[in-house]
Amino acid sequence: MSTCPLCNSHAFQVVELGKYHHPDTPAYQLCKQCGLVQHRQVLSPAAMAAFYEGDYVDEYIETEYTQAKIYVPYLEHLENEGWLAAGDRVLDVGCAKGDFLRLLKDRGYDCMGVEPSHAMVEHARKKGLNVLCDSLESLSDEQKFDCIFLNHVLEHFVDPLNALLKVKDLLVTDGTILICVPTFAAAQPASPFKFIHPYVFGETSLKNLAIHAGCVIKKIQCIGSNIHAVLQIGNNLEHEGIACDSASEFEKIYSFITRREQMLDAICDKIAKWKQDTKVVIYGAGALSNFLLKETCLAAYNIVGIVDSDEKKHGKKFWKDLSILPPSYFHNLDYDLVVIASYVFAEEIVNTLRQLGVKEEQILTINEFATQNQPCSGR
């Protein structure tokens, strides 16, 4: 991009992503004026559409089982703080397969989703959810919502400012916009820098986005590798946007990239110490195991089984010809080592493995490699 879509500046600096980034990841640049990290070259709408209607739907393997563990406490927190209340009309923008929408529905909210991917909407509708298969822009401004979620969505838009302006038009005057975006904070195997994220937000750029859209930030908080923000309609005193200290933004980005590389180096070193014929069971069929199999030397070992506690995944093909097995199948497997490929459920899985009689020395958790979370300032 030669002009920043957020602040119209032309002053950029290239971000070097280092190793352990997928070969398809395009180059990024930092806007020195507003802090927005963006692809240097805009993806064509055709390339994006092909991605969303292609393998994405299958690679997006998480179900409501995982979503509930992450998002029920999040929803409870929002309710306790009064950002979300019984009877609210709620919109979930980019609802994908509808797992989060389902949680909202189960909690009694009058909710609907909007999602452009046909493949995703098909899954969501099977769950009995009200989902419009179209772009956000297609929604009529006649209908208003009390609360609009942009949950890991804003970083996917070609024009996030326009998206937020549209969201504002769909909101009642005193309504609330709830944003969650991945950021460069806590080091973890997943990176926010990827093909399908034209933008990666930090606190500075997210604040600037809100200001440019005519929103006030009621709350902004970095938790783990995500930024959570609560926005309402209103004008800021700093309506020109807040100044970005690009050196300090770069330091945050490179600190994240370095810590992630160190973590992945440590994981790879540990895996490389195993004997060539080690028989491995992977516990957890999701984004982390996908990453370990594709980006580390784990796939070079004898993978004898993939196990997951989520019954919705059982029987589905995950890696080569292997199907996802239930934990009850464990005693049929001949293995030397069990790799726990889950952050969210690591503790539960260790307990399950102990109950199944797996020896401590046969268990490898990936969690032990996680580096300290980068503290983020609140507001």
Ligand SMILES: [Zn+2]
């Ligand atoms: Zn900018």
